[in-house]
Amino acid sequence: MEEIQSLLQGFAVALTWKNLLFMFLGIVLGVLIGVLPGLGGANGVAILLPLTFTMAQTPGGTTTAIILLSCIYWGALFGGAITSILFNIPGEPWSVATTFDGYPMAQQGRAGQALTASFTASFFGALVAVVMITFVSPIIAEFALAFGPPEFFSVFLLTFCAFIGMSKEPPFKTLASMMLGFLLASVGTDTVTGTLRFNFGSIWLLNGFNFLVAVIGLFGIGEILLTLEEGLAFKGKDAKMSLRVVMETWKELPRYWMTAIRSSAIGCFMGVVPGGATPASFMAYGMAQRFSRDGERFGTGKVEGVVAPEVANNAAGTSALLPMLTLGVPGSPTAAVLLGGLMIWGLQPGPLLFIEQKEFVWGLIASMYLGNIAGLIVVLTCVPLFAAILRTPFSVIAPIIVVICAIGAYTVYNSIFDVWMMVVFGVAGWAFKKLQYPLAPLVLALVLGDQAEASFRQSMIMSQGDLSLFFSNLLVGSMTTLAVVLLFWPLIALGWKKLRER
């Protein structure tokens, strides 16, 4: 096996004391960036990029530099889940789906289990993706080239249909909330024609409504307001938080092997395509809910509901580096910044990178293994520390959370308007939750709306308005069909059951 030999050489490159030091430094920084909402992996890497400039010019330095930057990314992928679970505030867009079951778990005093499950699942997802990158990268990279606008649209449609199924909330409220998400997504600049829409002459609305700002407000601020109504304390502050919890959770996790495999497949697919880590986490959660025996009770604090999105988002986040390295196309915003970094250092990502910069590529791949192991160690040892935050009195931690949320909302686009919007979304989140308007369809529509509309309209430009384009080849046709099947799955399942009863 040529790959194994190259990988071993890669380990030889990556395993120096200096690299290990930067690996841990990167992970810690990344976790911190992941915890702070707004300051995402992309910003974190962009901010530290210039620091690596000098580093990259020493011999072997590019490997050290990319290890530092990629470990920030792994750290952010791990860290996004922490505040999702503890406070219902997703630190990163891709950890929104983690709040659905993670936060109820924390409220029941099972924050330790939720964190352990999330970190272990993240590690598993990343590992599957790295193994894939190691052994089948050339084939997979070719696959990404098959994706044009109609294929992208069908992927978004698939994500949507996988997630939207039977909900317990009143159907017209679900519809209103989902469509409101699409409406908010449409504000700002129309990327297909370049015209401004729905900003009513306001500079503030040029950027539209950012997904992260909405989520910080709806989930984070909304949750604080709800907590206030019921007294001045977070629930679940008596969470157990010894390392024994970690062991106990690990014993439980193998039960969810099917979910883990399904979610890593979804994650790798979405990362390579590149559809992104956020849609991947939603799709994996939706699929797990649909096909798990316990699906009915998702959203009430099931470990499986934490495992599914976390496996998928790390698998997607990691495999997003593959199209970057082999095609020079970033699979995620963070990968885009890393790509810029490689170019500044004088490397040229693309088809020739694996041939011309063998040492660098395999050093990076080896560091993906090592970095994720380092990440798992760092975050798991910190589980007791994170759980301890819940014991801080409410009147101390709540204002600090609000301030950090406000900074997070500001840093997304450097806009004070977003801080105001955060408060508005907070009130909306409070009212919506009390009136049983579901929030998940709203945020999913907000995150997918823009891209889905753009790829749909690009497709229509290509086909001159002919809708049959979405069934024009095997790939796009099967994805569209699968989406439709998933949308009507509850009905199909019901019909199947009726048929068997006869």
Added chain:
Amino acid sequence: MRTRISGAIGAALAAAAFTWPLAGQAWEPTRNIEFIIPAGTGGGADQMARAIQAIVAKHKLAKVAVLPINKSGGAGAEGFLDVKNSPGEPHKIIITLSNLFTTPLATNTPFNWRDLTPVQMLALDNFVLWVNAKSPYKTPKEYVEAAKKAGSGKFKMAGTGAKQEDQIITVAIEQATGAKFTYIPFKGGGAVATQLVGGHADSTVNNPIEAVAQWRGGNLRPLCVFEKQRMPYKNKVTKDMSWNDIPICKQAGLDIDYLMLRGIFMPPNVSAEQVDYYLGLFAKIFETPEWKDLMERGAFNQTRLKGKEYADWVAREEARHVSLMKAAGFIAGK
């Protein structure tokens, strides 16, 4: 922390200098310089801005740090308006793309480059006509003929953004040749190049840096460069070709040239000393090996105008964009 303290001292010194104006006292920044990028992270302008930040930090060219800030809303309008609305602020500079001209025309955003203070042209970005290496076209003429033959709108041109440079060039090709393309807008140059490699489009007008990896990988073929003369870089990029070997479009029967400005502007009402400080800073940046590397890697046109020449160039270019966009029907109605 050091920059903060020196910043405080600097402020005190500046105050002192204000009380006793000394002849020839050069202006120095007293706090970190905000470097506005009217585009998203990862794009060409963003990469150049971050390279500048890194060069300044590495060679310690300034006492303060340069902080790139992306303000990409409304096709960059957000960034331009931010600079326009900070009159007299010397700690803010902005790097421009062609959206300096196209955004106000296409979206009616209330600003014009004359609202800003021109400082320095950094370089001009080239555009190259690319096709998939598997396609049979070897010259622009063959390609355009094939497009004409196939019929109106049958050939697809992928590009970055709508009503911006890529689409303007596409329309210019259509007007010069009579061929009709279907223009498909994408978000970034990298995605555009991949769409071409994947066969979802027939051609692109990517900047060199956006497509070079795929060219070297043998997936794309350059047909011609939209320049008045050949690009000067003679080092081999692929096995048998350098940037210099790409013919210019005019010789190949496609009489179009287009270059994109990568230039620096400041807010309105800043003093001449303040502009001079940045001119000095950039003069030092241009001398670094890293900058020269960047120029060669992206096959940039290294014209570096400043002062009145720069302003005149921008004014000419604006007039050209007005006529190009008017011809293409891209000017927003009131």
Added chain:
Amino acid sequence: MAGNEGERPALRRRGAEIAVALVMLALAAIIAWDSVRIGARWVADGPQTGYFPLYIAMLVGGASVVNLLRALLIPREKNRTFVEVRQLKTVLTVLVPTAVFAAVVIWTGIYAAALAYIAFFMRRLGRYAWWKVAAMSAATVLVLFLMFEIWFLVPLPKGPIERWLGID
């Protein structure tokens, strides 16, 4: 009795439902109106800028009308409390300062506003001693400042105090 007074509903469910449905209806109407203005037809090369927003706005509007009707049909005995007076008071003691905090950032910068906000919150809701309030809020703001301005080099909004200190 004070206790009963606090448990009195400040707003009933029907009122809240109607308010939310009306707000959504208004948003839908604004977007629908602007969609038509910018073009909402299906032309030769696919949908125009306002095509999807128009139909989505119509869906939001339609769903909101249903929600509105259902709210109006809530019978009196099922019109449960949406929020009690006491709850509303607690929520407002936090929401109002939070809104003020967000509003003044544009003038005072984020650090000064955060200092005041954390101090107010701790004093008013936690009833901590003044020295604890001062120490905690100052320490938080200092850590945030070091982290964002010095370490990550992310400039956050600043105001007259920072300018006076010479750190802006």
